Amino acid sequence: MSVTAPVGFTATGVAAGHAPDGAPDLALVVNEGPRLAAAGVFTTNRVKGAPVLWTEQVLRGGAVAAVLVDAGCANACTGPPGFQDAHAVVEHTARLLDRDAARVALAATGPMGVRPALDRLLPGVEAAAARLSEFGGDRAARAIMTTDTQPKTAAVRGGDGAGWTVGGMAKGGPMLAPSLATLLVVLTTDADLPAPELARALRAATRVTFERIDADAVASPNDTVLLLASGASGTAPDPGEFDEAVRAVCADLARQLVKDAEGATKEIAVEVTGAADEEQALTVARAVARDPLVKAALRAEDPAWPRVAAAAGASGAPVEPHRLAVAINGVQVCRDGAPAEDAAAVDLRFREVRLAVDLGAGDRSASLWTTDWAAGAAR
Amino acid sequence: MSVTAPVGFTATGVAAGHAPDGAPDLALVVNEGPRLAAAGVFTTNRVKGAPVLWTEQVLRGGAVAAVLVDAGCANACTGPPGFQDAHAVVEHTARLLDRDAARVALAATGPMGVRPALDRLLPGVEAAAARLSEFGGDRAARAIMTTDTQPKTAAVRGGDGAGWTVGGMAKGGPMLAPSLATLLVVLTTDADLPAPELARALRAATRVTFERIDADAVASPNDTVLLLASGASGTAPDPGEFDEAVRAVCADLARQLVKDAEGATKEIAVEVTGAADEEQALTVARAVARDPLVKAALRAEDPAWPRVAAAAGASGAPVEPHRLAVAINGVQVCRDGAPAEDAAAVDLRFREVRLAVDLGAGDRSASLWTTDWAAGAAR
Numbered sequence: 016m017s018v019t020a021p022v023g024f025t026a027t028g029v030a031a032g033h034a035p036d037g038a039p040d041l042a043l044v045v046n047e048g049p050r051l052a053a054a055g056v057f058t059t060n061r062v063k064g065a066p067v068l069w070t071e072q073v074l075r076g077g078a079v080a081a082v083l084v085d086a087g088c089a090n091a092c093t094g095p096p097g098f099q100d101a102h103a104v105v106e107h108t109a110r111l112l113d114r115d116a117a118r119v120a121l122a123a124t125g126p127m128g129v130r131p132a133l134d135r136l137l138p139g140v141e142a143a144a145a146r147l148s149e150f151g152g153d154r155a156a157r158a159i160m161t162t163d164t165q166p167k168t169a170a171v172r173g174g175d176g177a178g179w180t181v182g183g184m185a186k187g188g189p190m191l192a193p194s195l196a197t198l199l200v201v202l203t204t205d206a207d208l209p210a211p212e213l214a215r216a217l218r219a220a221t222r223v224t225f226e227r228i229d230a231d232a233v234a235s236p237n238d239t240v241l242l243l244a245s246g247a248s249g250t251a252p253d254p255g256e257f258d259e260a261v262r263a264v265c266a267d268l269a270r271q272l273v274k275d276a277e278g279a280t281k282e283i284a285v286e287v288t289g290a291a292d293e294e295q296a297l298t299v300a301r302a303v304a305r306d307p308l309v310k311a312a313l314r315a316e317d318p319a320w321p322r323v324a325a326a327a328g329a330s331g332a333p334v335e336p337h338r339l340a341v342a343i344n345g346v347q348v349c350r351d352g353a354p355a356e357d358a359a360a361v362d363l364r365f366r367e368v369r370l371a372v373d374l375g376a377g378d379r380s381a382s383l384w385t386t387d388w389a390a391g392a393a394r
Numbered sequence: 395m396s397v398t399a400p401v402g403f404t405a406t407g408v409a410a411g412h413a414p415d416g417a418p419d420l421a422l423v424v425n426e427g428p429r430l431a432a433a434g435v436f437t438t439n440r441v442k443g444a445p446v447l448w449t450e451q452v453l454r455g456g457a458v459a460a461v462l463v464d465a466g467c468a469n470a471c472t473g474p475p476g477f478q479d480a481h482a483v484v485e486h487t488a489r490l491l492d493r494d495a496a497r498v499a500l501a502a503t504g505p506m507g508v509r510p511a512l513d514r515l516l517p518g519v520e521a522a523a524a525r526l527s528e529f530g531g532d533r534a535a536r537a538i539m540t541t542d543t544q545p546k547t548a549a550v551r552g553g554d555g556a557g558w559t560v561g562g563m564a565k566g567g568p569m570l571a572p573s574l575a576t577l578l579v580v581l582t583t584d585a586d587l588p589a590p591e592l593a594r595a596l597r598a599a600t601r602v603t604f605e606r607i608d609a610d611a612v613a614s615p616n617d618t619v620l621l622l623a624s625g626a627s628g629t630a631p632d633p634g635e636f637d638e639a640v641r642a643v644c645a646d647l648a649r650q651l652v653k654d655a656e657g658a659t660k661e662i663a664v665e666v667t668g669a670a671d672e673e674q675a676l677t678v679a680r681a682v683a684r685d686p687l688v689k690a691a692l693r694a695e696d697p698a699w700p701r702v703a704a705a706a707g708a709s710g711a712p713v714e715p716h717r718l719a720v721a722i723n724g725v726q727v728c729r730d731g732a733p734a735e736d737a738a739a740v741d742l743r744f745r746e747v748r749l750a751v752d753l754g755a756g757d758r759s760a761s762l763w764t765t766d767w768a769a770g771a772a773r
Binding site: 337354 | 730
């Protein structure tokens with residue numbers, strides 16, 4: 016599983032000394048080739064951590080030989096000195112691995128506004144480089160955890176013994192983890208595909224997975240999703256099959272992120288149908304998913320559907336109030352913008368909640384996942 | 395004080411039986427003339443309560459003879475039957491007061507998705523009509539409270555014995571009161587001004603007061619701000635002076651709403667300077683004010699300025715990260731997007747917090763008030 020499920024990759028996780036309990040906090044993933052193709056999707060925040068600024072540059076070359084993930088310090092809001100730190104770590108890693116520094120990617124999460132402690136980080140990289148293993152994917156997945164209670168890994172094999180695999184690991188989702196709200200994902204494949212194909216597949220997959228767990232609300236300066244291809248299977252998959260495998264791995268990881276969201280007691284699927292177009296559906300779904308009053312009601316197991324209607328009305332989308340319908344866990348509590356079936360029939364005792372909103376304006380739809388947790392409640 | 399500070403108005407508050415403890419929950423304000431000019435500003439939510447739908451119609455005529463405020467039932471998401479209820483209440487009120495129903499405004503707050511209990515509301519209106527008094531402003535202000543702990547009233551007299559006054563009352567601000575997040579404000583004046591002058595003054599005032607306490611995030615279906623003019627002073631004020639008086643009353647009430655926000659432990663002034671234009675400044679200010687991570691940090695008295703920078707970066711405004719400066723309570727913790735003065739010097743023990751963000755992009759500014767409270771923490 017994880018990033019070493021495909022052939023052509025080694026990985027590991029070590030303790031670089033950020034975590035007080037000596038837990039692993041530094042992961043290294045190396046693409047052993049023969050191909051070094053890669054693609055990335057990064058935070059939409061204009062404030063970007065130094066690791067993101069560096070790795071965006073690396074990705075312009077379309078090739079990544081190694082990814083170092085530091086789960087101890089975000090190295091964001093640190094100015095030019097922080098960028099120099101990032102560069103020093105990359106140079107050190109490249110030297111140890113005997114690779115081109117311009118092909119070493121960096122991702123990080125942790126406190127912002129402070130520079131990484133190089134006196135611990137550089138020896139950590141040395142320890143990691145010495146422990147790389149083709150079975151190290153699970154160690155790597157464990158090392159990137161912060162507020163996560165479980166490591167998050169996934170893998171999908173190409174159908175009919177096609178011989179290629181997509182694997183991946185992820186940590187803590189934005190909006191879901193109030194303390195260190197960074198989404199870090201490393202995906203690997205042994206499919207033999209060039210960087211543009213990877214970029215297309217990755218963009219298509221993130222759009223309907225990681226971007227559908229209400230990540231945008233507080234996009235962290237460090238959000239990073241990478242896809243590395245080793246080509247070691249010697250197989251160039253059918254593009255449709257490959258896209259689907261990448262999507263499936265991303266969807267699996269995204270669902271795990273929702274399940275393990277810090278502080279959440281409900282996992283809420285918001286499904287908007289009857290929209291004029293997908294954008295309208297998504298705008299309403301996001302507004303409902305982010306509404307603190309909706310979250311508070313579901314946390315209290317209160318089927319307060321008018322809050323859902325009000326969130327839709329305040330979304331900015333051209334919603335017609337008298338056409339709105341809302342169902343909670345299958346009970347049609349609102350039809351034509353007014354009460355319908357008895358809300359007392361809604362059973363909200365379980366962790367999974369399904370909020371279905373129909374706009375009565377067309378046949379397009381969109382859905383996303385959120386939780387009942389608002390970060391403001393954290394402390 | 396309150397709505398009976400200007401001459402030409404009577405008011406009262408009575409218990410119509412919504413509140414379990416028999417507290418007053420129904421307010422009536424009557425414009426005794428000679429003029430009946432009025433203006434209103436309503437929720438931007440496309441889902442509007444029946445009272446808003448009714449009162450928007452009344453305001454098209456530019457004249458309001460009476461305002462009934464029901465603090466027991468929002469009458470929102472109730473469909474055509476709810477609108478018929480609103481109409482029945484208006485007809486009843488008009489008959490009791492011997493006024494034209496088309497000039498009776500209605501405002502309401504309370505549970506959504508349920509119809510008002512007319513068997514209690516109609517007798518309540520009778521009790522109110524029988525108790526109207528030119529000293530009843532404070533009773534009215536008390537009757538519109540829901541989660542408020544204090545009634546909110548204000549009044550400003552025209553300068554140099556000009557002989558006119560602006561008074562007002564308000565209840566619970568959106569985003570500030572998670573349970574019943576409705577902003578209701580009734581302003582009165584004895585100035586002798588036509589409806590268009592009132593509308594201009596009211597719009598200008600709300601833009602920089604009620605709309606600057608981060609009301610937009612979850613605009614309730616029932617938000618209503620009304621300004622009624624009796625003309626009883628016989629004086630037509632200078633427009634500039636009148637605008638300023640309306641703004642001052644609105645600012646006073648808005649500040650009281652922040653002070654009394656349910657669950658808040660901090661009152662946070664977000665001041666954005668150095669913007670290219672006011673819209674950019676306001677976009678950043680709203681993003682910072684709404685960011686749950688910023689709220690959580692200040693609640694914990696943690697001067698986590700990188701969260702402020704990250705909120706600005708995620709605002710959608712074209713912020714240049716390396717030009718950002720942040721000061722918290724006067725300590726310049728961030729300059730050029732990187733750490734500056736020691737954040738440990740920031741004193742966050744007091745209730746009022748000042749977050750100053752400079753974008754380094756121009757000379758325009760905007761500020762607003764928020765709190766450390768996110769409604770998701772309510773239950």
